[in-house]
Amino acid sequence: MQAKITKQDSSARAEQPKHDHTDKQSKSNEVFDSRKIEAKDIVPSLLLNRIESNYQTASFQALKKDILHAGGNVQPIKVRPTAGGKYEIVFGHRRHRACADLNLPVLAIVENLTDVQLWEQMERENRLRKNLSPFEQGMHYKLALDKTLFESIRRMAEAIGGDPGNIAKMLGLANLPQQVIEAFEKTSDIQVNWATPLKWALERDRDGMITRAENIATSRKTGNASVEKMSPKSVLAALVGSDYKNAANDSQLEIFSSNGQKRAVIKPGKGGTWRIDLSGPGLNLHVLEDKIKKILESS
Known part of the structure; x- marks a missing residue:
């Protein structure tokens, strides 16, 4: 398999009260300040890599057929203005790509956003719709860290309400x-x-x-x-x-204090997890939590 990467990603749908995890065109009861923009004037975001083969799937072909039948994308994508009269996609890459392939203008919401705001909105839409695979999600996180949008995995997790451990695992896949x-x-x-x-x-x-x-x-x-x-x-x-x-x-790590007392045993659990058994008085759980987080973030 040739995993060709392109700076285009799968569409995340515009904000709605409910998410049905599909790209199916549907009408929304919400009122959007949207406009029609030529597809050639909209560029993919640099903050999310997308695998090109995702535009060759049956689901993408079905989306194109749906958009063709409707005469355009019913659900607007979101973009932000950039230099030279162009617009960068916040979310909606699949709908944009479908409209571009069909030579149709794109219905879009325009909003001025910082890089961090753009990334957070994109991440939220994709996560709620389960739009990205773990590998692609890891690529998304990696780009944000590479571009220093966040100083650490922990800060990123706090910003998006995610689990640092899961983020670290997906980053591991991306690397x-x-x-x-x-x-x-x-x-x-x-x-x-x-x-x-x-x-x-x-x-x-x-x-x-x-x-x-x-x-x-x-x-x-x-x-x-x-x-x-x-x-x-x-x-x-x-x-x-x-x-x-x-x-x-077979792996098990025993940790002893300076006076030779056993204070902790680290052993494997099920499904790739690890168990830590602690013993002895005077354990400060808050300090322990901070130290474990630092170890996980640096690993």
Whole structure:
């Protein structure tokens, strides 16, 4: 699989009281200050990468057909003005792309937004609609951190009301080597909870894992029947190997104080989680929470 990335993403629908998680055209009872804008005058946002293959799916073709039948997008997209009389998409990339392909003007709401405001609105729409895969969501978070919209994962999580642990996992997916990503038939196959075993395998034997990933991708391209039948979980297992499960079962870390007393035991739990058992008097849970958060943010 060639995971070609383009700075265009899937549409997030305009703000409505309810979200039905579809791109289906429907009328809204809300009143929008919207206008028709030529598709050529609207540019994709630089704050969200989107995989080009998403514009070749059956759902996108259905969206185009719906827009063609309606004579345009019924639900407006949102844009912000930029230099040179152009507009940058806040959300609605799929609708814009469909209108551009059909040579139709785009119904759009125009609002002046900062980079952070644009990113937050885009993130909220995509998250509520479950519009992005974990990998694409990770790319979204990575771009925001790379562009220093937020100083840390924790600050980002506070801004969007997200869980820092989940954000860190999705960032882990976005930071996977391209060879590993291409071992999967589709990036949408990669699950958020796979970030932990994939990271473990890379740290243990990066070269070996990349070689296995390249072999899987090459075999799929050449029509190897056994590889073509591999499920996403089978690909994960082939990349990580059986040692991960064995290591998870056997691993246990004991922490002792300066006077030799055992104060904590860290052991693996189910589904890639870890359990921390603490003992002894005088534990400051607030200090402990801060220290754990710092460790997670730096990992």
